[in-house]
Amino acid sequence: MASEQAAKCLVIILLSITLLVISVSATPSNKRKSLNTIKEVNRKGPYIGLITVFPPEEDAFFTTGAFEINPHHPFVDLSGRRFRIGKVHGRKVIYVRCGVGMVNAAAATQQMLDLFDIRGIVHFGIAGNANNSMSIGDVTIPKQFAHTGIWDWLKPNGILPSDDVAHLDIGSYNVPKGGVNLLGRIGYSYEQFFSETGKPDAAQPLVWAKISQHWLRLAAKLEGMELQQCVNSSNCLPQKPKLVVGLRGSTSNIFVDNAAYRDFLFQTFHVSSVDMESAAVAMTTLSNGFPVIVIRGLSDLAGGQAGQNSIRIFGPLAALNAAKVVVQFIRTLSDDPSQH
Incomplete structure (x- = not known):
């Protein structure tokens, strides 16, 4: 009887060891290494999360020279994305390029919030201009976003x-x-909005995702800052670009280059910018209970122009102007006692 019980115990022990080995082997070694690095990085937190979309926006951000890479933990690779650790004006930041579209934007945002010690999210890039009172090269920091793709x-x-x-x-x-x-x-x-402050599985109907008010007020102090007017000596905008805080933006998985649809969006939703990621970043961040702000440089007229879309010519300029505003906004955060 005793030998039978001992045999059962041995089977249980062997089974437990087997399950442990399977569990460990199921996690790739590179991912385990990344998770260990994240633990080290988070000991130095919290950080401001910076999220942009595609290479020209990333190039513009690095061109500002404001990002100082962390020499000990320069980056963490996760799910095909590189999360870069560093500082901007002395403020600790983690930067990632999420990829085009709402799925990529939401996935990267949730991953950043879940794994890193994040204080809030600054999302930036370029956008189409749907408001005739705005111009190419201008930078907009909207007060709210609608998902206009449902x-x-x-x-x-x-x-x-x-x-x-x-x-x-x-x-x-x-x-x-x-x-x-x-x-x-x-x-x-409308969108279905799930929030940590709400009941589980009880979504609230949401049309407008509102940007965090305190961060919006801080951003308003930047209106009037100098922005770049020329791509090069032969390609300049007819007027100096400006920063405008407090308009509306829209997001969907649609690159808008159609005058009629542009006018419809402006007249119906009163939006001034159209892009493919911002609402996803904003909603994901707000759903998790963190502050968020969106900074977008206007690269084209979303179809309102005569001839070809100007994104190839003025996209880099719009991206650089947005990146400059991001850098100044982080400096403003660093100077604000309530953000420490």
Whole structure:
């Protein structure tokens, strides 16, 4: 009897060891190394999280020369992204390039908030301009963002849901007028917002994700700062770019280069900028209970221009102006006693 019990104990011990080995081997060695580095990095926190989108924006940020790399832990590689650790004006920061689109933006933001000791998120890059009172090269720091990519796409005579926040009749844009447009109608729905302050699995309907008010007030102090006007000696904007704080922005997985749709977004949602990531970063950050701000340089007219889109010419300039504002905003955070 005793020998049988001993045999059972041995089986249990061997099974436990096997499960432990499987568990350890299931985590790749490079990931385990990254997680160990993160523990070391977090001991020196907290940090401001900096998130941009694609290489030209990253190049502009590094061109400012403000980012000082951490000599001991310069970066951590996770899920194909490189999280760079350093300082800007003495403020500890962690920077990552998330990739284009809302899925990439939300994934990188959640990963940063989950794994690193983060105080808040500064998201930046370029955007299309949907407001005729703004110009290419200007920088906008919107007060709120709408996700304008949640659609109910119906038949021409389809009935829109009563809770849709806006609608677009595609047939209204027929040229010449009249006739039936088989693309029908689009109803714009609200986002489902989950928050750590709410009940589990109880989403709140949300149209506008509001930027953190204190950070927005700090950013407003930067209005009037000098921005770059020329790409080079032969490519200059006709007027000096400006920083504007407190407008509205929209986000969807759509690169907008269409004058009619641009006008629709401005007239319906009163947005001044259109991009493909900001609402995702803002909503993910707010959902986790952290402050967030978005800084976008206007690179083109989102289809409102005559001829080709100007993003290839003025995109680098818009990215650099946005990066300059980011650097100055972090300096403002460093000087604000409430942020320490």
